[in-house]
Amino acid sequence: SATATATTVLTEQTKTFEAVAPDTNILIGFGIVFILTIIASYVWAEEVVPVSRTKLALSKKNGEVNQYLQELKQGSINTSINADADVDGQDGTTTATSTI
Numbered sequence: 001s002a003t004a005t006a007t008t009v010l011t012e013q014t015k016t017f018e019a020v021a022p023d024t025n026i027l028i029g030f031g032i033v034f035i036l037t038i039i040a041s042y043v044w045a046e047e048v049v050p051v052s053r054t055k056l057a058l059s060k061k062n063g064e065v066n067q068y069l070q071e072l073k074q075g076s077i078n079t080s081i082n083a084d085a086d087v088d089g090q091d092g093t094t095t096a097t098s099t100i
Helices: 002-013 024-062 064-082
Strands: 085-087 094-096
Touching: 024 064
Parallel strands: none
Antiparallel strands: 085 094
């Protein structure tokens, strides 16, 4: 009985697993995901990005982005003008004012 048990344990321990091909449904799923990824990448690179770049370029030239950039530029000019030092004649100290 002890030999039979030892043989059974030895047989279970030496069991090997062999490589098996995956199920075809899994391969089909991977293929569909791969194809959809390629299609999405193509649409992104050929449609979405160029259209967005064109819109941004037009907006920088004449649109809202241009107005925003002009406001920033004007604000930085005003800040540098207001930040000029004022010299107090009585004690010789320098004070700077800035509007942000």
